[in-house]
Amino acid sequence: MLRFTISRLAIAIPLLFAIILILFLMLKAAPGDPVSVIIGNFPAPDEYRQQIVERYNLDDPLWVQFWAYLGNLISGDFGYSFANSADVIDVIFSRLPATLLLVVLGIVFGSALGIVVGLVSGRTTKRGLDNSLNIFVLIAFAIPSFWLAQLLVMFFALQMGWFPTSGLNSAGLSASTWETAANMAWHLVLPVTALALVDFAAVARIIRSSTAEVATQDYIVTAQLKRVRPWRITSRHIFRNASLPVVTVIGYRFGQALAGVLLVEKVFGYPGMGQLLEQSIIKRDNQTILGIVVLVAVMVVVINLITDLLYGFLDPRIRRA
Amino acid sequence: MKHRKLTFLAAVVAASALVLTGCSSNSDSNNAAPVEGGDPVPGGTLTLQINQDAPHLNRNILSQPSLSLTTPLWGEQLMDHTADGELVPALAESWDVSDDGLVYTFHLRDGVKWHDGEPFTAADVVWTLKNTMPLNPRTAAAWEITSSIEATDDLTVVMTMTQPYGPLLPLLSGNLIMMLPQHVYADGDLADNPANSAPIGTGPYKFVKWDHGQQITFEKNDDYWNAGHPYFDDVVVRVIGSEVTAANALKSGEIDVLTSSEMSPQVYKDLKAQKNLVERESTAMPSQYVLGFNTYDGVMADVEVRRALVQAINREQIYNTVFGGIGGEVPPSVLPSAFAQLTDSEDTYEGTYPYDPDAAAKALDKAGYPLKGSERFTIDLLVPMGDVYLNPANVIKAQLQEIGVNVNVEQLDEQSHADRVYIKHDYDLYLSSYLSDVDPALGVERLYSCDTRDKIYGNGTGYCNDVVQGAFDAARGVTDVAERKKEYAIATKQILADMPRLALVNYSGSGFFSQKLANLKEQFNVGDGANSNWANSWFVK
Numbered sequence: 105m106l107r108f109t110i111s112r113l114a115i116a117i118p119l120l121f122a123i124i125l126i127l128f129l130m131l132k133a134a135p136g137d138p139v140s141v142i143i144g145n146f147p148a149p150d151e152y153r154q155q156i157v158e159r160y161n162l163d164d165p166l167w168v169q170f171w172a173y174l175g176n177l178i179s180g181d182f183g184y185s186f187a188n189s190a191d192v193i194d195v196i197f198s199r200l201p202a203t204l205l206l207v208v209l210g211i212v213f214g215s216a217l218g219i220v221v222g223l224v225s226g227r228t229t230k231r232g233l234d235n236s237l238n239i240f241v242l243i244a245f246a247i248p249s250f251w252l253a254q255l256l257v258m259f260f261a262l263q264m265g266w267f268p269t270s271g272l273n274s275a276g277l278s279a280s281t282w283e284t285a286a287n288m289a290w291h292l293v294l295p296v297t298a299l300a301l302v303d304f305a306a307v308a309r310i311i312r313s314s315t316a317e318v319a320t321q322d323y324i325v326t327a328q329l330k331r332v333r334p335w336r337i338t339s340r341h342i343f344r345n346a347s348l349p350v351v352t353v354i355g356y357r358f359g360q361a362l363a364g365v366l367l368v369e370k371v372f373g374y375p376g377m378g379q380l381l382e383q384s385i386i387k388r389d390n391q392t393i394l395g396i397v398v399l400v401a402v403m404v405v406v407i408n409l410i411t412d413l414l415y416g417f418l419d420p421r422i423r424r425a
Numbered sequence: 426m427k428h429r430k431l432t433f434l435a436a437v438v439a440a441s442a443l444v445l446t447g448c449s450s451n452s453d454s455n456n457a458a459p460v461e462g463g464d465p466v467p468g469g470t471l472t473l474q475i476n477q478d479a480p481h482l483n484r485n486i487l488s489q490p491s492l493s494l495t496t497p498l499w500g501e502q503l504m505d506h507t508a509d510g511e512l513v514p515a516l517a518e519s520w521d522v523s524d525d526g527l528v529y530t531f532h533l534r535d536g537v538k539w540h541d542g543e544p545f546t547a548a549d550v551v552w553t554l555k556n557t558m559p560l561n562p563r564t565a566a567a568w569e570i571t572s573s574i575e576a577t578d579d580l581t582v583v584m585t586m587t588q589p590y591g592p593l594l595p596l597l598s599g600n601l602i603m604m605l606p607q608h609v610y611a612d613g614d615l616a617d618n619p620a621n622s623a624p625i626g627t628g629p630y631k632f633v634k635w636d637h638g639q640q641i642t643f644e645k646n647d648d649y650w651n652a653g654h655p656y657f658d659d660v661v662v663r664v665i666g667s668e669v670t671a672a673n674a675l676k677s678g679e680i681d682v683l684t685s686s687e688m689s690p691q692v693y694k695d696l697k698a699q700k701n702l703v704e705r706e707s708t709a710m711p712s713q714y715v716l717g718f719n720t721y722d723g724v725m726a727d728v729e730v731r732r733a734l735v736q737a738i739n740r741e742q743i744y745n746t747v748f749g750g751i752g753g754e755v756p757p758s759v760l761p762s763a764f765a766q767l768t769d770s771e772d773t774y775e776g777t778y779p780y781d782p783d784a785a786a787k788a789l790d791k792a793g794y795p796l797k798g799s800e801r802f803t804i805d806l807l808v809p810m811g812d813v814y815l816n817p818a819n820v821i822k823a824q825l826q827e828i829g830v831n832v833n834v835e836q837l838d839e840q841s842h843a844d845r846v847y848i849k850h851d852y853d854l855y856l857s858s859y860l861s862d863v864d865p866a867l868g869v870e871r872l873y874s875c876d877t878r879d880k881i882y883g884n885g886t887g888y889c890n891d892v893v894q895g896a897f898d899a900a901r902g903v904t905d906v907a908e909r910k911k912e913y914a915i916a917t918k919q920i921l922a923d924m925p926r927l928a929l930v931n932y933s934g935s936g937f938f939s940q941k942l943a944n945l946k947e948q949f950n951v952g953d954g955a956n957s958n959w960a961n962s963w964f965v966k
Binding site: 186187199257261262271274371375382383 | 472477478480481622636637638639640661663664665666667670671673674676677679
């Protein structure tokens with residue numbers, strides 16, 4: 105297991121390094137004064153401009169600049185955001201929880217539903233049921249989440265008036281903690297649904313095909329001949345083996361969901377990182393943009409690393425291979 | 426195999442059904458009638474919207490559009506102005522101007538308290554004017570000719586100028602300089618004061634909290650000097666970046682007001698069809714979209730070419746196709762219509778250069794730019810990001826194509842656009858927009874002044890004319906309206922003759938309000954049209 109972990113780390117670390125290097129080179133390639141490129145379109149005081157020159161070693165050769173840049177990032181110093189009058193790291197962390205809440209809820213609900221539908225679809229002997237589920241999954245997979253988000257708003261918020269169109273909370277000052285939480289949950293239904301549907305489809309497809317594959321294995325046939333109850337075969341023998349690829353899918357979906365959530369946030373006016381990124385781009389608040397991109401890249405690489413390790417842990421064949 | 430095909434077909438049918446539900450049609454039903462007057466009903470939470478968060482909330486030292494909406498809730502100035510430009514009392518009950526136009530005396534309202542309970546006095550006014558006028562780009566020029574600001578007693582402030590300055594009172598009532606509490610700000614650096622993000626003012630609502638990127642919450646000020654006001658318990662200002670999302674939130678009642686100076690025609694038509702909304706045309710300062718000509722060098726440096734091009738540009742067409750013919754106008758002349766009280770000039774764009782592509786073509790022949798094949802010359806038109814710029818640019822391109830002028834439209838980000846136009850002068854035409862502001866001396870002047878050449882968002886055309894500059898200086902230096910009219914007429918005539926710029930469209934957008942909101946007419950009589958203090962409105966039962 106240790107060797108396996110080291111081999112995975114040996115891939116993840118250079119990957120992160122490469123991402124940061126590419127970002128750095130893009131920043132260098134941008135036209136205009138390098139200080140303005142870093143701080144964006146703000147009339148910053150001269151002292152601060154000088155600080156930037158020193159902090160990023162802008163008077164030194166390119167490779168020295170890169171090490172300085174890398175050193176700042178590793179020490180958690182992402183710079184100062186003029187657009188928000190705060191340190192970039194604080195600005196990002198003030199928005200990150202809302203976005204993670206959305207992404208994690210979407211993946212949890214989507215995957216849970218995907219596993220159920222995938223198992224039913226893979227195990228059922230009724231062709232009609234399998235086909236209907238298949239069509240449903242196919243549609244879910246094909247619909248872009250931002251578009252689905254708009255349809256959900258139009259139908260469930262504007263037409264039916266069941267859910268709010270936007271935001272994370274509308275509770276007034278007098279609301280209790282419990283009321284505020286309930287209000288937040290009510291606001292989360294539509295955006296989570298928009299995100300979860302794609303996760304659902306991805307998981308359902310994998311589960312269905314791996315269930316069908318596992319079901320033809322000799323040990324399943326043996327179990328059937330031994331008259332083990334069908335439910336027990338599905339839960340103990342098929343699901344355990346068929347669920348392994350799901351770990352990979354969920355890990356992979358995390359990165360996708362982080363990308364998708366940016367658009368969904370826009371549709372729902374949701375106060376997360378996607379909105380922050382969009383506003384930062386409009387205001388050319390480059391330090392915040394860089395901070396978000398680096399952080400998202402780190403999260404995706406780390407999640408993929410965890411997925412790999414988990415997969416190896418769950419399936420001994422992988423780590424011994 | 427056949428089965429698979431059917432599955433696919435079914436999927437397609439189901440997907441198209443989803444598409445169709447997405448495209449509901451709009452009826453042309455009209456908005457509701459507004460409720461004016463009646464007995465006020467206290468209570469409720471008013472929810473407003475801004476499209477982006479600000480670094481902090483102190484309008485005196487930060488010019489950002491979203492602050493125009495939040496500032497009047499908590500902050501107050503010496504005077505307000507009505508939609509017609511008439512000054513009305515706010516923190517100053519009355520004021521006198523000496524005959525020579527040099528000494529202004531403000532008599533303050535008695536018994537006003539800051540949100541933290543301290544009394545509001547003349548010392549606060551003196552401190553605010555002295556410390557924030559030099560920092561606000563719009564008041565900096567007035568500050569330079571201010572010789573003294575003194576409190577002669579607790580409720581009287583005397584301000585003395587070294588020379589008369591026409592736009593002073595409009596500036597002090599223009600939602601630019603809000604009175605700030607000296608006891609909170611006296612120590613330390615103004616820019617770093619925590620009160621910038623948690624403001625303390627005298628206005629009808631007190632700041633409560635700011636959830637960055639989400640919402641700013643205010644509550645009723647029970648000690649407000651205007652007894653009985655305001656009526657709402659809380660005001661929540663939500664940050665919603667997307668116009669469509671904001672419009673949806675308005676339709677579903679999650680927000681009560683949506684005002685925008687850049688509302689797209691599609692959203693406008695959608696909101697116009699809603700029965701639960703009331704429309705009020707904005708009387709806010711319009712954004713003026715202007716085409717600038719490079720008078721430094723290139724083809725455009727030739728005045729004959731500029732005049733010819735103006736004759737070939739059909740501004741009505743731009744207004745109708747791009748802006749949907751709503752919430753604005755095609756500006757008749759150099760001064761936007763908002764300054765009707767200062768306009769005495771008969772000279773107009775249309776009068777001087779009536780739309781006539783044939784005459785334009787002949788003028789270009791005569792100026793030495795005959796057709797070579799199907800083309801005379803190629804020019805670069807630089808536009809900033811956004812469809813609101815790109816669309817008019819494309820219409821202009823098509824219109825100039827007809828007289829054989831090939832236009833190369835280049836869309837650039839803000840920084841590169843500013844760099845190419847104001848610093849490098851590397852362009853032939855450029856499109857920009859600016860706020861016409863409370864007085865021509867602050868808005869219009871900088872587009873034509875010699876002093877603002879090469880200043881970013883100043884005069885990028887390089888135009889500098891002694892007659893124009895002299896008239897601007899004279900108009901700024903008098904307070905008498907008739908005198909000012911005369912000077913602006915002189916400037917207008919000369920600018921029209923030289924055509925360094927063409928004003929394309931004045932666009933003020935529109936405002937839609939929940940029909941539950943009562944007394945909007947009185948509410949919006951004071952303020953800059955789109956933004957108000959919300960002390961006079963309430964929710965109907």
